[in-house]
Amino acid sequence: MKNAYVINSKDNVAVALETIEKGELVPVIGESALKEIEAIDAIPKGHKIALCGIAKGADIVKYGIVIGHATAQIQKGSWVHLHNMASNYDERSSAMDEHTGAPKDTVYE
Amino acid sequence: MSEQPMKDIENKTFRGYFRKNGKPGIRNRVLVIYTVKCSEFVAREIVERTHSQDTELVGFDGCTDNQYAVNLLISLIRHPNVGAVLAVGLGCEYIQPEWLADIAANEGKLASWMFIQNEGGTRSTIEKGSAWVEWALKQLKNTKRVSMTLSDLVIGAECGGSDYTSGLAGNALVGRFFDHLVDQRGTAIFEEIVEAIGLKDMLVKRGVDDKAKKDISDTYDKALEYCRSVHQYSVSPGNFAGGLSTIEEKSMGALVKSGTRPIQGVLKVSQRPEHSGLWLLDSTPDPYWMQFGITNPNDSEGLMDLVSCGAHLVFLVTGRGNVVGSAVGPCIKITGNHDTFQRMSEDMEFDASPVLDGSKSLEDMANLLASYVFKIASGKLTKSEEMGHREFYIPYKYQNNSGVAHRCEAK
Incomplete structure (x- = not known):
């Protein structure tokens, strides 16, 4: 069941319900006019894919609400996570490893 | 929202446990409470020796008390799923096992308390406590049942x-x-x-x-x-x-x-x-x-x-x-x-x-x-x-x- 799931029509990101390979074209399901989208990065299962180009500083919208902002220009079909977006509240979250989620700002000797 | 959901069980009843105050419970547990870290081992042994799914341990580690923690212990004593309470203290701590047992008794629950220092140490307190819990478990079999939805x-x-x-x-x-x-x-x-x-x-x-x-x-x-x-x-x-x-x-x-x-x-x-x-x-x-x-x-x-x-x-x-x-x-x-x-x-x-x-x-x-x-x-x-x-x-x-x-x- 490879597809990109859009929760709210206002969203500019969708959720990959299974891992999507780089270059793969997958159907878009849920509340979106978009029929399909090509992943220009690998999108891990449960992670977000950009449904359109998102300018640096612009809102990232999921569930119809702002869940943070872009910290870099994001191209349509990109993986959207800690490397290119950040919370509007929590200054620490961008210091986590985007693959493992482990903190990179705590020193282990 | 339609009326359909949960219709099958809306009026279906099950049997809960009557409590003197407040709502009936869905479990009938004996709660063994330690009132300081020093009495935890003894309280835990009492729970383990009864080999019952209905005996449970809770407690507070600190010797100095804390209103938040005391309120929490009292809320568990008053909880509808609890039918009996045994409070086990060492004997020096701020939290008073006797007062906790009094609250349980006022709720109409079986209640007892002990100080390990008064009972003569680990072995005698565990023996006395286990005997009380065994007695309480038997008594709780007679708890009045009431229907709940x-x-x-x-x-x-x-x-x-x-x-x-x-x-x-x-x-x-x-x-x-x-x-x-x-x-x-x-x-x-x-x-x-x-x-x-x-x-x-x-x-x-x-x-x-x-x-x-x-x-x-x-x-x-x-x-x-x-x-x-x-x-x-x-x-x-x-x-x-x-x-x-x-x-x-x-x-x-x-x-x-x-x-x-x-x-x-x-x-x-x-x-x-x-x-x-x-x-x-x-x-x-x-x-x-x-x-x-x-x-x-x-x-x-x-x-x-x-x-x-x-x-x-x-x-x-x-x-x-x-x-x-x-x-x-x-x-x-x-x-x-x-x-x-x-x-x-x-x-x-x-x-x-x-x-x-x-x-x-x-x-x-x-x-x-x-x-x-x-x-x-x-x-x-x-x-x-x-x-x-x-x-x-x-x-x-x-x-x-x-x-x-x-x-x-x-x-």
């Missing part, structure tokens, strides 16, 4: 180990179930205000009246101030690895478990809801002379806090999986992640993933969950109960229980 239940919900499925399936399912429970005059409590960061307007709007709106607003502001002060938001490496990028994203997934009905008000830890409906539990410490302290250090604390507000049973929604249970209130673990459910099938109670793959509607799943809750409330043990999980967590904390603390109090 789902609407008599208080149910709490929290999430832990969230991933992308939590907001889409597990919490969405609990939210839908809570809507039905509340519509049938049941009581639902959700917590984790620190996981509502970024959603203030959405939350405040749902307050049933001006007082509820103000209390929700102040509770949110305190939680945000807390997170800013300690530089830690309630989002963890596992959440990031699971595809959540920010606290706002996690918050939205977490708030879904509250459903859509109006919020009647804010409860502090150990406070009972005044009437049925949906309530928000605030477990964040209030600002005080020791400053905030730590909130939500683990999932067991969240479950304990919900039980302290009178929850008969608690939901733990966990995308990534967890194994904990809870003392006093049985814990139903729900996951929206099918892989997690299969991998941890001995621990996971309810698979909400059919919502995600589209094979079942949220409404159908809410009905199945209601039937499951009915079984557990009727006496079927949860998987964590069967395995012996009876986690509890009672820390030092400061909360002003005279009402919701307003921000100005901190200054």
Whole structure:
């Protein structure tokens, strides 16, 4: 069941319900006019894919609400996570490893 | 919302345990309480020697007492799932086992207490305590039974180990179930205000009246101030690895478990809801002379806090999986992640993933969950109960229980 799931029509990101390979074209399901989208990065299962180009500083919208902002220009079909977006509240979250989620700002000797 | 959901079990009754004060219980437990770390071993041995699913341990580690911890112990003594209380102290500590036993007796519960120093040490206290618990377990078999329906239940919900499925399936399912429970005059409590960061307007709007709106607003502001002060938001490496990028994203997934009905008000830890409906539990410490302290250090604390507000049973929604249970209130673990459910099938109670793959509607799943809750409330043990999980967590904390603390109090 490879597809990109859009929760709210206002969203500019969708959720990959299974891992999507780089270059793969997958159907878009849920509340979106978009029929399909090509992943220009690998999108891990449960992670977000950009449904359109998102300018640096612009809102990232999921569930119809702002869940943070872009910290870099994001191209349509990109993986959207800690490397290119950040919370509007929590200054620490961008210091986590985007693959493992482990903190990179705590020193282990 | 249609009238159809949960119709099959709406008027179906099960047999609860009569209590002199308040609601009937769905379990009839003997609670062995240690009043300081020094008496923990003895109390734990008493519990283990009775070899009964109905004997449980809780306690407080500190020698110096703490109003928050004492209130929490009292709330567990008064909990409808508890039928008997044995308080075990060493003999030097601030918390008074005799006074705890008096409260239990006033509630019409079987009660006793001991000081290890008076009883002559480990062996004699364990022997005397075990004998009392054996006696209490026999007595409890005669507890009067009364009929209950789902609407008599208080149910709490929290999430832990969230991933992308939590907001889409597990919490969405609990939210839908809570809507039905509340519509049938049941009581639902959700917590984790620190996981509502970024959603203030959405939350405040749902307050049933001006007082509820103000209390929700102040509770949110305190939680945000807390997170800013300690530089830690309630989002963890596992959440990031699971595809959540920010606290706002996690918050939205977490708030879904509250459903859509109006919020009647804010409860502090150990406070009972005044009437049925949906309530928000605030477990964040209030600002005080020791400053905030730590909130939500683990999932067991969240479950304990919900039980302290009178929850008969608690939901733990966990995308990534967890194994904990809870003392006093049985814990139903729900996951929206099918892989997690299969991998941890001995621990996971309810698979909400059919919502995600589209094979079942949220409404159908809410009905199945209601039937499951009915079984557990009727006496079927949860998987964590069967395995012996009876986690509890009672820390030092400061909360002003005279009402919701307003921000100005901190200054």
